[in-house]
Amino acid sequence: MSxxxxxxxxxxxxxxPYYVISSGVPGPVFMIISGxxxxxxxxxxxxxxxxxxLSRGDLMLRSGKLIIVPLVxxxxxxxxxxxxxxxNRTFPRGQGAPARHPLSAAVWQLALRYRPSWVxxxxxxxxxxxxxxxxxxxxLIISPVSRAHGLAKQIVKRMNQTxxxxxxxxxxRHRERAGTSRMAFQRLLGARAVTVETCWSxxxxxxxxxxxxxxxxxxxxxxxxx
Ligand SMILES: [Zn+2]
Numbered sequence: 001m002s003x004x005x006x007x008x009x010x011x012x013x014x015x016x017p018y019y020v021i022s023s024g025v026p027g028p029v030f031m032i033i034s035g036x037x038x039x040x041x042x043x044x045x046x047x048x049x050x051x052x053x054l055s056r057g058d059l060m061l062r063s064g065k066l067i068i069v070p071l072v073x074x075x076x077x078x079x080x081x082x083x084x085x086x087x088n089r090t091f092p093r094g095q096g097a098p099a100r101h102p103l104s105a106a107v108w109q110l111a112l113r114y115r116p117s118w119v120x121x122x123x124x125x126x127x128x129x130x131x132x133x134x135x136x137x138x139x140l141i142i143s144p145v146s147r148a149h150g151l152a153k154q155i156v157k158r159m160n161q162t163x164x165x166x167x168x169x170x171x172x173r174h175r176e177r178a179g180t181s182r183m184a185f186q187r188l189l190g191a192r193a194v195t196v197e198t199c200w201s202x203x204x205x206x207x208x209x210x211x212x213x214x215x216x217x218x219x220x221x222x223x224x225x226x
Contacts, residue, residue, distance in 0.1 A: 003055045008069060009106040016103075018069040018110065019051045027064025028222050031116035031191075032215060033107060034069065036087050036123070036181060038076025042198055042207035043122035047071075049208065050215060064224050067114050072107060088121075089179035092188055100179070107181070111189060118148075119185040119193040120218060122211055124200050129171040136173055137199025140214070143183060144174045148192035155217045159210070168202060194218075 004020045034040075034047035047070040053059040054066070076083035090101035092108060099105035111119070127135025140152045149172070156170045163169055175195075177183060185193035196214050198207040219225045 001054075001057075001061050005055070008072075008110060009103060012102060013075065014073075014103045014106065016069065016071055016074050018067065019054070020114075021051075021054050021061050021066040021068070023061040023063050023065065023224070025063040027062075027224060028118060029065045029067070029114050029116045030118045030120075030219065030222060030224060031067040031111060031114065031185075032069070032120045032122065033072055033181065034122035035071035035073055035077055036121060037082045038073050038078070039080055039082050040122075040124035040200075041077075042204055043124055043196070043211050044071045044077070045208045046211035046215065047122055049212060059225060061224055062226060064222065065114065066219070066224065067110065067116065069107060069110070073103060088181060089177075091179055091181045091184035093178045093184075095188060104181070108184065111185065111191075115189065116185070116191050118218065118222065119181070119189075119191045120215060121181045121185075121193070121195045122215075123195055123197045124207065125197045126200060128167050128199050128201075129173065130167055130169045136175075136197045137201070138168060138170045139173045139195075139197045140170065141173045141175050141182065141195035141197060142193070143176050143186055146186060146192065146194075148194050151192075151218070151221055152194055155214060155221070158217060159214060162213075168199070
């Protein structure tokens, strides 16, 4: 296994680290991005934690290749804001269409280089999906026709078996929105793309743990970790 740390958008104000973890064994290319929005800290903490565990050798990648961008939008994070413009509306909207922001363009270029078959975009949101069908806190969001549906459903079920407070249970949401990373990855790259959302009102450490567990479930399902 090798772990390389590089810089995305190097030499620009948007520069941010990313990791390429290669198992050396044939398998899926799996991409994790987080911190597309600057005010969703638990998701980035989880992504960084996973990258750090792999870097230290505490976690081994058994097959395939894993690309992790733990904190896409450093500037928005420093300001503690979602980001202006909303980066998750600036991904390419059609074949050959450009990304509308230098950062989403850099993430898109990285994806074009590695061609992931899976992409998780880690976020946080307001509200609890179990209590309000309009809210996306505690959800896995997929597009209505996604091939990720079966696995996402299984993972929601597994997660909910460990969550004792019913209000905190996860649900699947079907959404299609132009300019999101999810739609670009699915429509234009043919990847199985899932947006992971924890709820802001939960304890920070719990959100980090839930985000991490969801990622591990996905990686395990692909035989990439033990
Ligand atoms: Zn978000």
